[in-house]
Amino acid sequence: MFCPKCGKADQSPETYCRQCGNYLPDYEKSVKKKVKPEDHLNANLFLNLLTAITSLTLAILLYSIFLGKQDTPVIIYVTAGFLTAMTAWQVQTFWRTILLRKHFKKNKNIEQSSAEIQTDPPYLEPKPTNEFLPEADFKDYVPASVVEKTTRKLKVKNEK
Numbered sequence: 001m002f003c004p005k006c007g008k009a010d011q012s013p014e015t016y017c018r019q020c021g022n023y024l025p026d027y028e029k030s031v032k033k034k035v036k037p038e039d040h041l042n043a044n045l046f047l048n049l050l051t052a053i054t055s056l057t058l059a060i061l062l063y064s065i066f067l068g069k070q071d072t073p074v075i076i077y078v079t080a081g082f083l084t085a086m087t088a089w090q091v092q093t094f095w096r097t098i099l100l101r102k103h104f105k106k107n108k109n110i111e112q113s114s115a116e117i118q119t120d121p122p123y124l125e126p127k128p129t130n131e132f133l134p135e136a137d138f139k140d141y142v143p144a145s146v147v148e149k150t151t152r153k154l155k156v157k158n159e160k
Helices: 037-066 074-117 144-159
Strands: none
Touching: 037 074
16 A cells, blocks of 8 residues: 555555654445335334424423413424424324335335346347448548647647
8 A cells, every 4th residue: 555645555455654653544345235215114113203203292391381370482383383393294204105105015026027028139139241331431530639839839828
């Protein structure tokens, strides 16, 4: 391994450079594991349910303690209303996530069944022919050196 700072060779990963002291991480270890969308959906289901239950519980507590009492600050009712709205939002998100999870399972079953049934289509099979490709046409060919020389001329004109 080479040090990215000073360029010294023969370094070990996860150590410090012997010349400049720069830390040398092991870049091959830092590859992240791919997470399936179904795992994300399961985590979202849990968090949505937990948030909905917590919001509903807090809203019920606020309403039961402060509803109808005199000298209750308005912010208590605003907070209880906000928690109720948050519960409604989390419940609908929970329901949509369940529907999305069913959709993923349905598509997975369709893909598995179609993979078992499907064979290669006939148009993908190679067909032997005795034809050759046409000869190359070089009448519009521009060599790379022409482009390089052109840009050099542009640089010279801009410098003057």
